[in-house]
Amino acid sequence: MKYVLALISEEGGMEDASPEEMKAVMDRWDAYTRTAVDNGAFIAGEALQPSPTATTVKIKEGEDPVVTDGPFAESKEQLGGFYLFECKDMDEAIEYAKGIPFQEGTVEVRPAMDFTDLGYEDFTPGPVKAKTSR
Amino acid sequence: MKYLLSYIVGERTMEGADPEEMKPAMDAWAAFDREAVDAGALIAGEPVENVKTKVTVGEDGERIVTDGPFAESKEQLGGFCLLECGDLDEALDWAKKVPIQPGATVEVRPIMDLSQFGYESATVAPAKAKATA
Numbered sequence: 088m089k090y091v092l093a094l095i096s097e098e099g100g101m102e103d104a105s106p107e108e109m110k111a112v113m114d115r116w117d118a119y120t121r122t123a124v125d126n127g128a129f130i131a132g133e134a135l136q137p138s139p140t141a142t143t144v145k146i147k148e149g150e151d152p153v154v155t156d157g158p159f160a161e162s163k164e165q166l167g168g169f170y171l172f173e174c175k176d177m178d179e180a181i182e183y184a185k186g187i188p189f190q191e192g193t194v195e196v197r198p199a200m201d202f203t204d205l206g207y208e209d210f211t212p213g214p215v216k217a218k219t220s221r
Numbered sequence: 222m223k224y225l226l227s228y229i230v231g232e233r234t235m236e237g238a239d240p241e242e243m244k245p246a247m248d249a250w251a252a253f254d255r256e257a258v259d260a261g262a263l264i265a266g267e268p269v270e271n272v273k274t275k276v277t278v279g280e281d282g283e284r285i286v287t288d289g290p291f292a293e294s295k296e297q298l299g300g301f302c303l304l305e306c307g308d309l310d311e312a313l314d315w316a317k318k319v320p321i322q323p324g325a326t327v328e329v330r331p332i333m334d335l336s337q338f339g340y341e342s343a344t345v346a347p348a349k350a351k352a353t354a
Contacts, residue, residue, distance in 0.1 A: 089267060091267065091269050091301070093272075093298070109338075110338075113335065113338060113340060117340050120343050121343070124343050129343055130265060130344075130345060131264060131265045131303055131344040131345060132343065132344060133223060133225065133303070133332040133333070133342065133344060134332065134333040134335060135225060135330045135331070135332055135333060136330065136331045136332065136333045138330075140330065140331055141328055141329060141330045142309065142312075142313060142316075142328075142329045143326055143327070143328050143329070144313060144316040144317055144319075144326065144327040144328075144329065145325075145326050146317075146319070146321050146322070146323055146324070146325050146326065146327065147323055147324075148323035148324070149323075151317075152316075152317045154313060154317075158328060158330075159227075159229050159296075159326055159328040160296075166227070166330070168333075169225070169301075171265055171267065171303075177273065177274065180274075181274055181276065181286060184274070184276040184286075185276050185284045185286065187276070187278070189278040190278070190280075191278055191279065191280055192277075192278055193275050193276070193277045193278070194275065194276040194277075194278075195272040195275055196272065196273055196274045196275070196276070197269040197270055197271065197272055197273065197298065198269065198270045198273060199267035199268065199269050199270075200267070200268040200269065200270060200300075202247060202268075205240055205247070207247060207250075207251055208251065208254075208255075210254045210255070210257075210258050210263055210265075210266060211265040211266060211267060212265070212345050215343055215344075215345050
């Protein structure tokens, strides 16, 4: 079953970080991702650019959509990244959530809805295979 | 470049709904996904349920697991897709086509390309690219 881990935190905080500190942080994230890949759980996962780079498209009835610069919610806490994992159950998804190498933040765990029972194709591919040569 | 499209809905129209009633909407979603796959744009996409569990990481590194339901704001993430697009305009074209109910919002966020720092993204390639590989 697929689960989305949404990574919510306050933006910024890394502007004053030294290159060594940045590298240490990014190595931790990379290691976490590699573990998920090796476990056969990882389907997708990305860091997002800061929320000011967002664009919002509001869908309207019978009118053209309205496009606005900026994120949907102007809040201090924003979505900084996400993972899409294949897990056997919620407990496994929560274990992954606990392993997220945040300094500070919240991981929201959301189960993906599965409509394949109703005959709809799931276009999302399965987990990536761990690369054999590293 | 990759873009994350988040679908923000005020009201859930799919959860618990009658499959017969849902069919037109779901057919529209299937058509959207299929179009995005055929264009080589769709990497992944899922409708998602409300947050079931949160894990909060405090300054001290402690992890606290909280089960829902949560008293959230009315707006919720209904789903997302991750697209490979040439530029923001292309991503916005897709966002405008998302068959989401009127009143809902699609937030388009560019992903951070970490390859400039030497980190390779592990995310799968777009579905069509894989099929012809």
